[in-house]
Amino acid sequence: MVFGEPVTRRVVTVTGSGVRTAGNWDVPLGILASDLIAQAGGYQPDIARLVFGGPMGGFALATDEVPVTKAANCLLALAAKDAPVEPLPMPCIRCGKCAEGCPVELQPQQMLWDARAGDFERAEKQDSLFECIECGICSAVCPSHIPLVQYFRFAKTEIWQREREHEKSSLARERFEFRNTRTERDKQEREAMLAQKRAQLAAQKASESPAGGSSASEAAPDDKQRAIAEAMARAKARKDAAQAEKLAAPPKDEDTSA
Ligand code: SF4
Ligand code: SF4
Missing domain, CATH: 1.10.1060 (Fumarate Reductase Iron-sulfur Protein; Chain B, domain 2)
Structure with missing residues (x-):
């Protein structure tokens, strides 16, 4: 990014004894080195080496089918006489x-x-x-x-x-x-x-x-106790009735003697 803008182009120097027209070219990033050389008029017949990045810190290319990046400032094409082994x-x-x-x-x-x-x-x-x-x-x-x-x-x-x-x-x-x-x-x-x-x-x-507010589990013991009390009352009433009946009945011995 430069001044808030993405870098999409850069100026590349194409020079050396192996290219026809040396010069500076404003090109989009990603353009191939071969296209750049074509813009510079093409190779000289005795081209021997292509260097990306200048004579001191550059590195030799094995092919010219490589793209220009934002770090590529120079493309150096050397004829055989300038490129000793x-x-x-x-x-x-x-x-x-x-x-x-x-x-x-x-x-x-x-x-x-x-x-x-x-x-x-x-x-x-x-x-x-x-x-x-x-x-x-x-x-x-x-x-x-x-x-x-x-x-x-x-x-x-x-x-x-x-x-x-x-x-x-x-x-x-x-x-x-x-x-x-x-x-x-x-x-x-x-x-x-x-x-x-x-x-x-x-x-x-x-x-x-x-129960109107109390829970079912709280109501259950009251119901049970009430049922037990009612059952006991019923049993007592039955027992009392049986006893009263027994007392009201005449003795059997008296009936036979009469
Ligand atoms: S030989 Fe070693 S010390 Fe001498 S210049 Fe080369 S890298 Fe440096
Ligand atoms: S170490 Fe780096 S800065 Fe120093 S001479 Fe070598 S390339 Fe240049």
């Missing part, structure tokens, strides 16, 4: 020339060691990898022809990739924890609602019972 890299001899030439006063040989060992944390935190401006001077002055700046780009890309993965996993964990919290909250709300409903039903049942 690069010697094979040799081991670092700790001469310190890379550190002497670094405009940011970094220790490129140490960052190289970190990148080769895969110790990206040390490269970032201790050796200030991200202060490297990728100017390519260290690579140019190295007597062992080590492509130092390529190692630094690789290390930065690895660190960014790991950060992205870490962010993704953190986001996934946060979403998982939020889901668990939401599920638990829904469960508690459901239980509270059911308990409230049960209480309402119990209150409604109690108000509808004949």
Whole structure:
């Protein structure tokens, strides 16, 4: 974003002895290097190498079917006479020339060691990898022809990739924890609602019972006691009636003698 606007175009310098018309071209991002070269009049017959990013910090392209990105400031087409075969890299001899030439006063040989060992944390935190401006001077002055700046780009890309993965996993964990919290909250709300409903039903049942406010379970013992008392009264009445009948009846012996 620049001034609140997304970057969709950029000016790219197309130059070198391998292209017909050198110049600056305002092109949309994503245009192929081959189309850019076509705009510049095409290749010279002795084209030997295509470099994206300038003579010092640039990197050679294996094909021109690659898109222009917002970081691509220059496309360098070199004829055979300007593109000698690069010697094979040799081991670092700790001469310190890379550190002497670094405009940011970094220790490129140490960052190289970190990148080769895969110790990206040390490269970032201790050796200030991200202060490297990728100017390519260290690579140019190295007597062992080590492509130092390529190692630094690789290390930065690895660190960014790991950060992205870490962010993704953190986001996934946060979403998982939020889901668990939401599920638990829904469960508690459901239980509270059911308990409230049960209480309402119990209150409604109690108000509808004949005891007029007392619950059915409270009315039951009174009914039972009343029934027992009535049964006992009936039994006593039957017993009293039987006894009175017995007393009113004449004795059997008196009847036979008469
Ligand atoms: S210039 Fe090359 S050989 Fe010398 S210290 Fe740096 S990386 Fe090693
Ligand atoms: S590429 Fe980085 S480490 Fe190498 S000289 Fe430039 S700023 Fe220093």
